[in-house]
Amino acid sequence: LVSKLPDVGTTIFTVMSQLAAEHGAINLSQGFPDFPCAPELLEDVHQAMLAGHNQYAPMPGLPALRQALATKLAQSRGVTVNPDTEITITAGATQALFTAIATVLHAGDEALILDPSYDSYAPAIRAQGALPVRISLAAPAFVVDWDQVRAAVTPRTRLIIVNNPNNPATSVFSRADLDALAAIAKAHDLIVLADEVYEHLVYDGIEHRSVLAHPALRARSFAVYSFGKTFHATGWKIGYCVAPPALTAEFRKLHQFLVFSVHTPTQHALAQYLAEPAHWQQLPAFYQARRDLLAAGLQRAGFLLKPSQSTYFQLADYRQIRPDLSEVEFARWLTVTHGVASIPVSAFYGDGRDHKLVRFCFAKQDSTLNAALTRLSALA
Numbered sequence: 001l002v003s004k005l006p007d008v009g010t011t012i013f014t015v016m017s018q019l020a021a022e023h024g025a026i027n028l029s030q031g032f033p034d035f036p037c038a039p040e041l042l043e044d045v046h047q048a049m050l051a052g053h054n055q056y057a058p059m060p061g062l063p064a065l066r067q068a069l070a071t072k073l074a075q076s077r078g079v080t081v082n083p084d085t086e087i088t089i090t091a092g093a094t095q096a097l098f099t100a101i102a103t104v105l106h107a108g109d110e111a112l113i114l115d116p117s118y119d120s121y122a123p124a125i126r127a128q129g130a131l132p133v134r135i136s137l138a139a140p141a142f143v144v145d146w147d148q149v150r151a152a153v154t155p156r157t158r159l160i161i162v163n164n165p166n167n168p169a170t171s172v173f174s175r176a177d178l179d180a181l182a183a184i185a186k187a188h189d190l191i192v193l194a195d196e197v198y199e200h201l202v203y204d205g206i207e208h209r210s211v212l213a214h215p216a217l218r219a220r221s222f223a224v225y226s227f228g229k230t231f232h233a234t235g236w237k238i239g240y241c242v243a244p245p246a247l248t249a250e251f252r253k254l255h256q257f258l259v260f261s262v263h264t265p266t267q268h269a270l271a272q273y274l275a276e277p278a279h280w281q282q283l284p285a286f287y288q289a290r291r292d293l294l295a296a297g298l299q300r301a302g303f304l305l306k307p308s309q310s311t312y313f314q315l316a317d318y319r320q321i322r323p324d325l326s327e328v329e330f331a332r333w334l335t336v337t338h339g340v341a342s343i344p345v346s347a348f349y350g351d352g353r354d355h356k357l358v359r360f361c362f363a364k365q366d367s368t369l370n371a372a373l374t375r376l377s378a379l380a
């Protein structure tokens with residue numbers, strides 16, 4: 001076998017979660033909640049199973065779930081989406097991302113990605129025989145220089161991937177960002193893949209602007225979402241992809257042979273749960289309290305913080321604590337000697353640059369965050 005990804009190792013999220021487990025550390029590395037998902041949602045899954053919804057769902061996803069998503073998009077974003085031709089239910093955002101990338105890219109094509117970027121993008125591009133062209137955003141602002149993006153386009157560029165809100169930068173695109181993205185995509189006939197899994201986790205009254213609500217982008221974008229993020233159930237691995245009919249038709253050609261369809265009873269339950277807008281509208285207040293708890297404690301421990309605007313992550317600069325260590329060394333040291341696991345931000349960059357930043361996850365119970373902060377107080 002000739003490896004397609006010879007230099008790819010185990011994802012940093014697995015590496016750090018394993019290290020945390022080995023050393024009995026509190027795991028603020030991999031992003032997942034440590035509190036239960038809504039009992040009502042669990043009950044709905046159980047009832048769907050008892051009602052006999054245990055066989056294959058239709059390939060694009062349960063019609064009732066796709067209809068519930070179309071209704072949500074109409075109500076929350078004023079966007080009209082045809083549930084039959086434009087929404088596909090996937091096995092998490094990861095499968096939607098991989099499928100969209102494989103749908104668009106041919107061998108020899110180029111795809112632009114903006115670093116810091118989620119670690120699945122570049123390997124998924126390379127698995128198609130295509131080339132990721134990475135543009136590094138500078139900390140701490142992580143603002144996109146759209147002239148730099150434009151300059152990176154070549155005749156082989158087919159796709160640009162954006163993650164908004166951004167994990168781990170926690171930045172959120174402005175209207176001007178979306179306009180600039182649209183202008184570049186239109187001028188060079190690029191397809192856009194918008195990873196919007198953190199669409200509902202945006203704080204301090206900041207607005208998340210979706211590509212779906214931007215007509216020029218809507219016409220050329222795949223937009224990807226995750227119920228795992230929104231409803232505290234990352235282990236369910238259910239998400240969806242919204243794209244215009246022509247893009248969705250091609251996406252489904254691959255989707256049907258990758259997974260065919262995804263877990264049926266959960267789709268029934270989600271269709272019901274989506275009927276109540278409070279289920280996602282309450283998320284900013286819910287997470288903002290946890291963000292503020294973690295931020296205050298990290299500052300007391302000596303970290304310098306970039307305020308978290310979105311996602312359930314907090315970036316922390318440790319140069320006042322151990323300036324001698326690289327991000328990977330620091331994350332390891334903190335796990336092994338202080339019992340708190342984090343993620344080195346260099347894992348989100350192709351060029352290995354070291355900002356002396358680590359990422360902590362605050363999707364945790366107050367008791368977990370307080371226990372971690374007690375351990376970290378030894379640093380001050």
Ligand code: PMP
Pocket residue numbers: 031091092093094095118163167195197225226227228229234237238239
């Ligand atoms: N995109 C981003 C930016 C993420 O942070 C994650 C996971 N946390 C995913 C995609 C994958 O989502 P899923 O677990 O639904 O596959």
Ligand code: GLN
Pocket residue numbers: 011013014029030031032167
């Ligand atoms: N997206 C999650 C994070 O950023 C991890 C998902 C995974 O472990 N693959 O931490």
